[in-house]
Amino acid sequence: xQERSPYTPPSVELESPVTPSENERLNPWFSxxxxxxxxxxxxxxxxxxxxxxxxxxxxxxxxxxxxISDNKLxxxxxxxxxxxxxxxxxxxxxxxIVYLGSELIRWTGRLLNGRASYSDIxxxxxxxxxxxxxxxxxxxxxxxxxDIGLFDFYLAIADGELEFWIIFIAVSAIRIVFGIWxxxxxxxxxGQVQGFSAWKALANWVMVIFVATIFIYLPLGLGFLWYRGxxxx
Numbered sequence: 043x044q045e046r047s048p049y050t051p052p053s054v055e056l057e058s059p060v061t062p063s064e065n066e067r068l069n070p071w072f073s074x075x076x077x078x079x080x081x082x083x084x085x086x087x088x089x090x091x092x093x094x095x096x097x098x099x100x101x102x103x104x105x106x107x108x109x110i111s112d113n114k115l116x117x118x119x120x121x122x123x124x125x126x127x128x129x130x131x132x133x134x135x136x137x138x139i140v141y142l143g144s145e146l147i148r149w150t151g152r153l154l155n156g157r158a159s160y161s162d163i164x165x166x167x168x169x170x171x172x173x174x175x176x177x178x179x180x181x182x183x184x185x186x187x188x189d190i191g192l193f194d195f196y197l198a199i200a201d202g203e204l205e206f207w208i209i210f211i212a213v214s215a216i217r218i219v220f221g222i223w224x225x226x227x228x229x230x231x232x233g234q235v236q237g238f239s240a241w242k243a244l245a246n247w248v249m250v251i252f253v254a255t256i257f258i259y260l261p262l263g264l265g266f267l268w269y270r271g272x273x274x275x
Contacts, residue, residue, distance in 0.1 A: 074172050075223075078230040085169050086162045086235055094140065097168040102136015103129045104178045140167045143250065150249040151236050158235035166231040173224030177217045 067084075074081040106128050144163040151158065158166070226240070233243035267273035 070169060071172060074169060074227060074231075078170070078227045079234040082166055082169070082231040082234040085165050089165050089169065091161065091164070094164045094168040095137070097171055098136045098140035098164075099133045100136070101168075101171040101174060102134070102139065103132035104174070106132025106135065140164055143167060143254075146250045146253055147232065147246060150253060151238075151246045153249070154236075154238070154242060154246055156236035156238065156246065158232075158237075162235040163232070166235050167228065170224060170228035170231045173220045173227060177213070177220045180216050181213050 066080075068077065068081050070081050070085055070089075107125075110125070110128055141164065144160055144167055147163050147167075148156070148158065148160050151163075229240040229243040229247070232238070232246065233240050236243060236246065238246065264273060
């Protein structure tokens with residue numbers, strides 16, 4: 043038995059990479075909720091780039107519909123002519139977030155000794171949208187229960203009908219809970235491919251937000267203010 047010096051500080055590995063057993067086959071739509079690391083390890087080996095494209099595009103379109111609805115734009119009469127373009131904009135936005143965001147994560151992650159490839163980070167981002175898709179499923183289920191159309195739901199809320207408010211509050215609560223857990227799932231998936239703990243993956247994400255703010259959002263914001271004549275250089 044190897045002796046250990048009493049002066050040597052103990053070493054603790056926070057979250058070691060997880061690998062599913064050889065004969066185990068996980069269904070990512072279910073296993074990613076409670077076993078995100080093992081699921082991500084399997085996806086890194088088997089998921090296709092096509093699945094990343096589809097899931098990123100779907101997430102962008104759903105998020106755009108949520109944004110329109112939350113801003114009550116769906117109650118306007120001309121919404122029927124706008125929503126196809128909104129879906130297209132959401133598709134483009136979703137792809138940009140995953141494909142550009144993955145490159146920023148890879149670049150900043152290298153400063154923290156991250157080991158993931160660009161492809162693996164894209165898979166981590168795209169497949170961690172599963173909890174987000176679940177919130178959309180609950181929303182559609184609420185529409186089916188009330189026997190109303192997707193956008194009529196918000197029209198009914200605007201009219202103050204009690205049963206619609208109850209469903210709206212329930213769906214909103216689910217969106218918050220699943221949103222928080224979805225972010226935890228993302229951090230664990232990112233940590234798996236990068237060789238990080240979830241906390242270190244969070245640091246990686248904070249660095250991405252900082253870089254994106256300085257080099258993307260700030261220039262765009264200043265350009266918008268200049269275009270509107272609110273800022274003179």
